Amino acid sequence: xxxxxxxxxxxxTEMGQEVTLRCxxxxxxxxxxxxxxxMMRGLELxxxxxxxxxxxxxxxxxxxxxxxxxxxxxxxLKIQPSEPRDSAVYFCASSRTGGSDIQYFGAGTRLSVL
Amino acid sequence: DAKTTQPNSMESNEEEPVxxxxxxxxxxGTDYIHWYRQLPSQGPEYVIHGLTSNVNNxxxxxxxxxxxxxxxxxLHRATLRDAAVYYCILRTGGYQKVTFGTGTKLQVIP
Numbered sequence: 366x367x368x369x370x371x372x373x374x375x376x377x378t379e380m381g382q383e384v385t386l387r388c389x390x391x392x393x394x395x396x397x398x399x400x401x402x403x404m405m406r407g408l409e410l411x412x413x414x415x416x417x418x419x420x421x422x423x424x425x426x427x428x429x430x431x432x433x434x435x436x437x438x439x440x441x442l443k444i445q446p447s448e449p450r451d452s453a454v455y456f457c458a459s460s461r462t463g464g465s466d467i468q469y470f471g472a473g474t475r476l477s478v479l
Numbered sequence: 480d481a482k483t484t485q486p487n488s489m490e491s492n493e494e495e496p497v498x499x500x501x502x503x504x505x506x507x508g509t510d511y512i513h514w515y516r517q518l519p520s521q522g523p524e525y526v527i528h529g530l531t532s533n534v535n536n537x538x539x540x541x542x543x544x545x546x547x548x549x550x551x552x553x554l555h556r557a558t559l560r561d562a563a564v565y566y567c568i569l570r571t572g573g574y575q576k577v578t579f580g581t582g583t584k585l586q587v588i589p
Contacts, residue, residue, distance in 0.1 A: 398575075407580070413576065466575065
């Protein structure tokens with residue numbers, strides 16, 4: 366299996382622009398997670414889905430952030446409008462029911478908002 | 480979430496064993512102990528997990544104290560590729576939400 370695939374790997378944008386991060390989970394996994402990592406706050410869970418349904422979005426920082434999972438093989442995290450403080454590495458992870466709750470992470474998207 | 484406490488950093492010589500400690504004094508009976516590591520510029524990767532008994536896999540060993548209030552991740556022979564941040568996490572069985580702490584940054588000295 367190719368693992369969790371995230372795109373793009375790097376994104377540089379200007380403040381106020383819309384940013385869309387993409388994730389393809391491992392085939393057969395029914396849980397998908399979005400995390401954000403910064404030096405100040407470490408690795409934070411933003412939202413997670415089960416069978417394409419958002420279960421807990423309490424980590425989403427504000428209304429500028431939204432996440433969707435239209436099908437089992439694709440998810441997006443959108444920031445609109447972006448701000449410099451959104452600069453971070455965003456990770457997607459997936460896991461499967463009965464898989465000992467092990468999460469498999471993608472390589473991440475490094476976002477820089479200028 | 481129950482909390483874990485880890486040293487901020489540790490050093491090890493290459494090819495020596497490394498013992499990474501984790502305290503979790505508020506662990507509940509249904510909490511599994513998971514370890515992940517994050518290599519530079521990569522996403523976290525699963526290392527090992529256990530509930531009560533010691534566990535071994537190809538990457539590492541996990542030693543769990545009898546009272547389960549602490550655990551130790553053991554790398555039997557550290558290599559330069561083991562230099563990473565190691566996270567100790569408690570997972571309530573079947574509950575997906577986890578909290579990553581600050582972890583232990585392991586430096587391996589050639």
